[in-house]
Amino acid sequence: xxxxxQSPRYKIIEKRQSVAFWCNxxxxxATLYWYQQILGQGPKLLIQFQNNGVVDDSQLPKDRFSAExxxxxxxxxxxxxxxxxxSAVYLCASSLDVGGYSNQPQHFGDGTRLSIx
Amino acid sequence: AQTxxxxxxxxxxxxxxxxxxxxxxxxxxxxxxxxWYKQPPSRQMILVIRQEAYKQQNATENRxxxxxxxxxxxxxxxxxxxxxxDAAMYFCAYRSGEGGGADGLTFGKGTHLIIQP
Numbered sequence: 001x002x003x004x005x006q007s008p009r010y011k012i013i014e015k016r017q018s019v020a021f022w023c024n025x026x027x028x029x030a031t032l033y034w035y036q037q038i039l040g041q042g043p044k045l046l047i048q049f050q051n052n053g054v055v056d057d058s059q060l061p062k063d064r065f066s067a068e069x070x071x072x073x074x075x076x077x078x079x080x081x082x083x084x085x086x087s088a089v090y091l092c093a094s095s096l097d098v099g100g101y102s103n104q105p106q107h108f109g110d111g112t113r114l115s116i117x
Numbered sequence: 118a119q120t121x122x123x124x125x126x127x128x129x130x131x132x133x134x135x136x137x138x139x140x141x142x143x144x145x146x147x148x149x150x151x152x153w154y155k156q157p158p159s160r161q162m163i164l165v166i167r168q169e170a171y172k173q174q175n176a177t178e179n180r181x182x183x184x185x186x187x188x189x190x191x192x193x194x195x196x197x198x199x200x201x202x203d204a205a206m207y208f209c210a211y212r213s214g215e216g217g218g219a220d221g222l223t224f225g226k227g228t229h230l231i232i233q234p
Contacts, residue, residue: 033221042121042208042224043162056219089160105152106222108162 002026004109006092012115018080021112025073025094031055032069033106034077035091043091049075079114087116119144119211123225130199131233137184138194138228140209148214151185151192152222156206165207168192170214196230204232 005024013019025032031050035043046065048056051072060067064083069075079086093106120143130136142151153165168176168185176183180197196203206229210222 031220035222040226042210042226043222044224045221048219048221050218056221091160091162093162105164105167107164111160113160 004092004094004107006090006109006112008112009110010113010115012117013082014117015084016081018078019082019114020076020078021090021092021114023075023077023092023109025075025092026107029094029096029107030072031095032075033093033095034067034075035093037089037091037111039088046077082114082116084116087114089113119146119149119213119223121209121211121223121225123209123228125228126226127229127231129231129233130196132201133198135195135197136199136230138196138207138209138230140192140194140225142190142192142209142211144190144211146213146215150212150214151183152210152212153181153183153192153194154208154210154224155203156208156227157204162208166194199232201232201234204230206230 007022033048034046036046037043046060047067049069052069067077089111091111093108095106096104122141149170151168154162155165156162166176166178166181175185182195184193206227208227209225212222213220
């Protein structure tokens, strides 16, 4: 089975510019997650979708970050405007769970490394 | 909120020997899952092993096993017969099993495992 696909793999922008990341989950996976992994730290959940609805966005900096999952499949994460502290790897993950009782593992993509100059 | 603590930033082991990585967590929930993920330089998070909190038996996957001490909120990973391919960052992670849909992973800061040939 094909894994979680993310693009681009690398992105370099200047502060105050905007950037978008794309994620295509494993086919049939209803739940999709975006994580931010700052260098030297573990990933931190930004947002969780169940189909095309938001389940948890409590840690998403909503003044500059936005995410959508149209039609319950692909998802995009956007940052506008970017700050220096947004330099990180952005990981997308998906799982088979519809929600409720979670007993399926999350499968991760290779991530996008974002560098802010 | 749940927290996960990995107190060993780096561990080193000789090839073919055994190493144990430590993890403690804090939660008020009774139903949850614990995971160990491996992250090589390629950045993809790879699931190593998982443990359901309601199971008393420690999980085992080939050379990987855990020591789950629920009362002490401890979840250590033992790697037997260490191989060069085991070198990576290892992250301990917590996932709520309480239902309600929000089940993003909470990660520790990671342990960098070095395998000495």
